[in-house]
Amino acid sequence: MNCRYTLILIFSMLLLPAALLSQEFNGGLIGGVSASEISGDRLEGPNKAGIYAGGFVNRYFTEKSSAQMELNFVQKGSRLNPDSTNNFSSYLLRINYVELFTHYKWDFHHLFTLEVGPSLGVLISEYEEADYQLLDNPFNLFDLSFNIGLFYHLSHRWSFNIRYSNSILPVRPHSGGTTYRFNQGQYNEVLSFTFHYLL
Numbered sequence: 001m002n003c004r005y006t007l008i009l010i011f012s013m014l015l016l017p018a019a020l021l022s023q024e025f026n027g028g029l030i031g032g033v034s035a036s037e038i039s040g041d042r043l044e045g046p047n048k049a050g051i052y053a054g055g056f057v058n059r060y061f062t063e064k065s066s067a068q069m070e071l072n073f074v075q076k077g078s079r080l081n082p083d084s085t086n087n088f089s090s091y092l093l094r095i096n097y098v099e100l101f102t103h104y105k106w107d108f109h110h111l112f113t114l115e116v117g118p119s120l121g122v123l124i125s126e127y128e129e130a131d132y133q134l135l136d137n138p139f140n141l142f143d144l145s146f147n148i149g150l151f152y153h154l155s156h157r158w159s160f161n162i163r164y165s166n167s168i169l170p171v172r173p174h175s176g177g178t179t180y181r182f183n184q185g186q187y188n189e190v191l192s193f194t195f196h197y198l199l
Helices: 003-020
Strands: 026-039 048-060 065-080 091-106 112-130 142-153 158-167 187-198
Touching: 026 158, 048 091, 048 187, 065 112, 065 187, 091 142, 112 158, 142 187
Parallel strands: 026 065
Antiparallel strands: 026 048, 026 187, 048 065, 065 091, 091 112, 112 142, 142 158, 158 187
């Protein structure tokens, strides 16, 4: 079996036992959009829209604190649309991940919850073109990221979430292979807007 799909299966199996413990865990669905860019590609962003969808399980361990795990499909990338300001140059990068999130959540207000934590993405597909010519500059299989976000609770079952995510490690080297101090390559940056529905 392909290594990528093996890892996706392992992630799914990690979530399954928690979902089955319905007396202690809550679960639900996630859906929304992502706005992303690649740090180091010299394009101002976020400039690439994508799909953000998956599911979650969580459990409270104090009145206001909980832990949440998510398994999401996240579309990332970058885009430059041709127009007169860029001499009609074009660029398109699509990189799709299945991503496992593990977050700490703090209900600091009855309407708001702060979240923070890491995620590990597994690359499942990539596509890159510049001026309608395909490029071959592959990405790393994994994307380890740090996330911070805010929930606004619309009702008992519905919440709206804004989340910022940034890769901790480069997702691929710069095209020329150069590095400088903390800039070791290209990094994913994602701003997501999602609805969470508690089942």
